[in-house]
Amino acid sequence: MSMERHLTLVSRQAVIRPTKRQETRYHIDISGYSSEHPLIVVTDKVWCRTILQWQGSIARRLLQSDALPLALMNDGQHDCDKPLMQRLAMAGAAATSVLSDGRQTSIDSRNGVGPEPAGAGGETPARKRAALHGCVVGLLEEFPKQHLAEEDVVCLMQFRLPCVSDTQVRSALDDLCEWNRVQRITVPGGSVHYDLDTRPHLHVYDARTRELRDAPGSGVIRVS
16 A cells, blocks of 8 residues: 555544534735825734735735725735635735746746846756745645645745746645655645655645645654
8 A cells, every 4th residue: 555545544544524614715915005105914823824915016016906805905804715815925926927027037046036147048947946845835834734735826826936837836735746856745635735754744634724734743654
């Protein structure tokens, strides 16, 4: 039995069934709606941390777009579900790209994204791909206790790197799994998550929050 299949079965046994209506996981804080420098912050209530943030001209473009429902077009804190959070991330990436003075952007291994230097002959596809691998690993390292779902990895990477497609991010994840740098875990329902710890160990999946974590005190499983 493959390790991925084994972990899937373990996760199936550890599913926590929701006992009440699923609560909204995210909230949006909007301030300075009528000013020249508005601020939009998206917070994950489960992780207790900010995951998306825009201010100034980019936030203004978001407020003028159709990414936000009309009911949210005012200062204050609003509930936000995952589809809306992902739509905001895509709209934010588009706004960032539009405001980049029309210059072509490229992945840079030191700074993530930057303007394409004039005559940058050394920026080969192989170097860009290697830089993207590093950016994906860096993102996963920011969430050491949570194993991000594939859709979250794609969404957050495209927010940070507007020039990167979802196909490129998924391809980078495939490479990292093939090189045993990242472990892919499929949980009941088909959700795919990624763990930087590639050693065999148990996981717990919470069906209410759709979050995958290492099982408390499980340690590493020795496989003969």
